[in-house]
Ligand code: HEC
């Protein structure tokens with residue numbers, strides 16, 4: 184790949200234009216004055232709120248099994264035809280904006296939209312675009328008591344259900360994502376999991392009573408049956424003790440996860456897959472080789488300045504053109520800390536392109 188001689192040569196040559204090479208780079212950074220479209224407002228987290236977007240909790244269409252296009256079962260109802268309903272939140276509101284604003288306050292830690300704000304008008308237009316003509320029936324969303332009998336539960340069925348329902352935020356196989364922590368080695372009992380799932384939500388909520396705290400939405404009896412919950416809770420209990428992982432094995436829950444590298448500068452793009460407990464494959468990798476001290480960098484979130492760690496040696500110098508490379512982690516524990524990966528310019532703490540594993 185990169186000989187010591189090439190490294191020296193390129194380091195000397197780029198020294199004069201270090202800043203330009205690392206900081207600049209013609210990224211497609213968003214003009215802050217460009218208003219977001221309704222669809223973007225729906226699918227992106229609010230910069231003043233928490234990590235959730237509307238699309239975290241609401242699909243825009245679902246099949247008969249309640250699964251959206253990604254095969255995920257969202258905690259709240261699909262918003263297809265939502266603007267055609269006459270009442271929302273179990274009849275608490277007659278205007279859709281009031282339901283949306285309640286979601287912003289209760290679930291997104293964001294402020295309510297003013298009814299004449301450009302943002303609400305764009306989002307409303309998007310919601311209307313999801314709707315056919317005519318009235319749509321109101322929907323119920325009822326709190327249920329936590330179950331306590333797990334004797335008939337099936338943790339294997341629970342594993343599959345988890346990957347459809349809880350994985351939206353907690354990641355496939357409970358490995359964690361940028362939206363919620365891993366539930367592997369949580370130490371939680373099935374009873375504790377079931378209680379959380381039936382009661383989670385802000386204690387300040389005016390429309391649901393007896394919530395136990397947190398931004399995770401509780402699952403209503405309409406969205407998750409007691410039998411499904413029992414299966415899921417026993418699955419989470421079955422993985423509640425710490426496991427140790429070694430290289431040359433593929434039993435870590437993150438094996439198989441994929442991250443797509445964004446293009447921020449220097450023409451970086453590619454697909455990154457976790458092949459086994461210590462091996463990561465980068466395919467279709469593009470990078471113009473520019474910038475000093477550039478290498479793959481892993482981190483527990485999309486903030487590579489916090490807890491970031493090097494994966495492999497520096498890669499700047501050669502030009503990569505749809506190349507495939509394999510990277511090795513130092514040990515299998517690093518996989519626990521790996522939620523995102525970046526092509527990282529270490530000298531200036533700048534990402535040339537990065538992505539989160541899913
Ligand atoms: C963390 C989860 C979460 C987020 C994020 C969220 N909601 Fe909700 N939403 C809920 C829950 C729970 C309900 C109540 C149950 C239901 O009606 O689906 C709800 C209800 C609604 C309803 C009323 C549905 C009905 O007919 O009763 C609308 C409309 C709605 N949300 C729109 C939005 C929009 C738009 C956003 C983004 C600005 C958003 N929600 C963000 C969880 C969420």
Ligand code: HEC
Pocket residue numbers: 239240258348349350351352353362363364366369371375376379380383384396397398399400402415416419
């Ligand atoms: C919309 C995102 C989202 C979904 C979907 C979701 N969770 Fe969570 N969950 C969170 C967040 C965020 C937290 C941490 C904050 C909190 O406690 O609410 C959390 C916390 C938890 C906790 C507490 C962990 C602890 O350390 O005590 C448990 C247990 C849990 N979730 C189980 C589940 C299960 C089981 C499902 C599926 C039925 C699920 N969650 C679905 C976002 C989500």
